[in-house]
Amino acid sequence: MDHLLNExxxxxxxxxxxxxxNLVSSIEGMISLTIGQPDFPTPLHVKxxxxxxxxxxxxxxTHNAGFIELxxxxxxxxxxxxxxxxxxxxxxIVTNGASQAIDATLRTIxxxxxxxxxxxxxxxxxxxxxSLCGAEPVHIDTTxxxxxxxxxxxxxxxxxxxxxxxxxYPSNPTGVxxxxxxxxxxxxxxxxxxxxxxxxxxxxxLTFDDKHYSxxxxxxxxxxxxxxxxxxxxxxxxxxxxxxxxQTICQHIxxxxxxxVSCASSISQAAAYEALTNGIHDSDKMKKQYxxxxxxxxxxxxxxxxxxxxxxxxxxxxxxxxxxxxxxxxFDFSLKLAQEQKVAxxxxxxxxxxxxxxxxxxxxxxxxxxEEGMDRIEIFFNQVTDxxxx
Numbered sequence: 001m002d003h004l005l006n007e008x009x010x011x012x013x014x015x016x017x018x019x020x021x022n023l024v025s026s027i028e029g030m031i032s033l034t035i036g037q038p039d040f041p042t043p044l045h046v047k048x049x050x051x052x053x054x055x056x057x058x059x060x061x062t063h064n065a066g067f068i069e070l071x072x073x074x075x076x077x078x079x080x081x082x083x084x085x086x087x088x089x090x091x092x093i094v095t096n097g098a099s100q101a102i103d104a105t106l107r108t109i110x111x112x113x114x115x116x117x118x119x120x121x122x123x124x125x126x127x128x129x130x131s132l133c134g135a136e137p138v139h140i141d142t143t144x145x146x147x148x149x150x151x152x153x154x155x156x157x158x159x160x161x162x163x164x165x166x167x168x169y170p171s172n173p174t175g176v177x178x179x180x181x182x183x184x185x186x187x188x189x190x191x192x193x194x195x196x197x198x199x200x201x202x203x204x205x206l207t208f209d210d211k212h213y214s215x216x217x218x219x220x221x222x223x224x225x226x227x228x229x230x231x232x233x234x235x236x237x238x239x240x241x242x243x244x245x246x247q248t249i250c251q252h253i254x255x256x257x258x259x260x261v262s263c264a265s266s267i268s269q270a271a272a273y274e275a276l277t278n279g280i281h282d283s284d285k286m287k288k289q290y291x292x293x294x295x296x297x298x299x300x301x302x303x304x305x306x307x308x309x310x311x312x313x314x315x316x317x318x319x320x321x322x323x324x325x326x327x328x329x330x331f332d333f334s335l336k337l338a339q340e341q342k343v344a345x346x347x348x349x350x351x352x353x354x355x356x357x358x359x360x361x362x363x364x365x366x367x368x369x370x371e372e373g374m375d376r377i378e379i380f381f382n383q384v385t386d387x388x389x390x
Contacts, residue, residue, distance in 0.1 A: 016350025024338040031373040032344045038234035046275045053270035064258040066094025073276040082214045090247040094264045098202045098228040098241035104256045110135040114163035119149035120354030123172040147174040151185035168200040173351045173360040174319040175312020180213040187218035197223040205232035205283040207314035232283040233275045238268040293363040300374040316364040341376040
């Protein structure tokens with residue numbers, strides 16, 4: 001029956017992140033610096049709200065878009081944090097994580113032949129959905145621009161087929177974000193064009209040096225904002241995301257969402273309401289620890305001798321250039337590191353072809369593991385560079 005399956009699905013590749021993790025996960029004594037989720041527990045009061053929802057039999061379907069109190073809380077949250085203004089009645093959808101919000105959005109706005117502009121390197125969760133819609137992902141190389149997808153880079157790629165620009169900032173895998181000025185420049189470029197902006201802002205609460213700024217402040221009519229609680233409140237398994245868009249767009253995305261999942265888990269929604277109200281500042285303590293870890297890892301990478309280490313503005317990743325003199329692909333470098341020193345990082349090639357020559361290191365783990373992991377990386381780096389004449 002294989003020949004009857006959708007060829008677009010058959011041609012999809014399993015995420016390179018998962019492929020590599022599965023390959024090295026069985027190595028005993030491995031220190032994993034691959035993880036893309038907070039290492040903190042979900043705040044206790046949020047967990048208690050979930051338990052209470054079960055005890056109170058809040059276990060039925062909710063409104064397709066989420067129960068109204070949660071939608072109001074979500075709207076209040078982005079208003080207070082980012083000065084964004086939405087109507088809770090018809091401009092926000094509670095989704096099964098940010099990933100489902102992205103899927104519903106792209107399936108709503110894309111038709112076969114459309115082009116979607118996105119930065120390279122980039123998290124691999126967008127391209128498969130674009131392809132399933134019959135559209136074409138167009139990666140724009142940001143490696144010589146400190147991983148920033150700016151207006152100057154976007155402009156040459158805009159064609160009559162361009163339907164959407166994806167702005168995932170702060171970025172996975174680079175940790176880099178965009179400034180207010182850079183977003184204003186992009187807004188000026190796109191304003192009035194028949195082009196959507198999908199602003200994936202799931203790491204918005206984990207920005208370290210400046211307050212997060214959303215392009216929806218500049219381009220509200222064309223922008224669909226994706227957010228959620230996975231990173232800000234360490235709630236990856238609760239699967240709660242939020243989609244914000246003008247009513248004219250949101251009403252159609254809701255139809256795709258409705259037929260796909262009906263609604264997000266009622267129990268998780270109850271926990272999310274607690275997170276967005278009494279836990280509105282829960283991420284602050286986590287952020288302080290991430291900043292400490294970032295400073296440590298940045299210093300160690302420089303001491304070890306990695307070239308051109310770009311210090312991230314947010315999230316919890318470094319995207320590290322592998323010395324080209326080593327003549328090792330990102331996969332081979334990462335595999336040798338795992339086999340010889342038992343440290344797992346993610347090959348940059350998992351994040352599009354523009355990630356080749358890099359690896360992603362996550363510092364969403366304890367300082368103890370980071371210290372040991374960085375020591376092992378230094379040993380490996382010295383071993384492989386000793387064999388090469390720099």
